[in-house]
Amino acid sequence: MNIGIEHYLIVSSFLFVIGMYTVATRRHAVAILMGVELLLNSASINFVAFSHFVEGGISGYVFSLFIIVLAAAEAAVALAIVLSLFRNTNTVDVTESVTLQG
Template sequence: MISLKAYLFVSMILMVTGLVVMISRKNIVAILLGIELILNSAALNFVAYSKYAANNLDGHIFSLFIIVIAAAEAAVGLAIVIRFFQVKETIHIDEASELREELTR
């Protein structure tokens, strides 16, 4: 049987991959994919803990909610990316640099 450690290891790798994608990729859609990886790592953790550590179904319910909300967040995120593309004609994150500090004197 697969142990709890194996699940936690996989979810850790997912989490770190997500963070690395967030930091290194310049494409906004790729960054959204990184966020999905982080959310999924948490969902995997919940299911694994639900089976091994806690004897209740809280974790299963929680991961279902995470899946639904991740979908909603991706939908809104992509809609905003489309809006961004319409005004700037690019989805490169470095182009999002118009908001910056302007100091007096």
């Protein structure tokens, strides 16, 4: 059986949905961040797959590299915020952190 582009797109669809479910149901801030990483990875699989199945061009590879860099930046800032939140409010439950709701 030939592995075509649809197979990769289906795998990344499953990964995207799983990541969305993680973001929607988890209340631990770090777990939500893990869900975001799943979402970013599924998008990145799509970029690399399209880049592979279309002749020439490296745009998809470069975009997935940019996604990885942005994920690193996002993880650093988000985890700094989580640590700061934990030190100030002593919780990492996002439903308990309602100070900004006024």
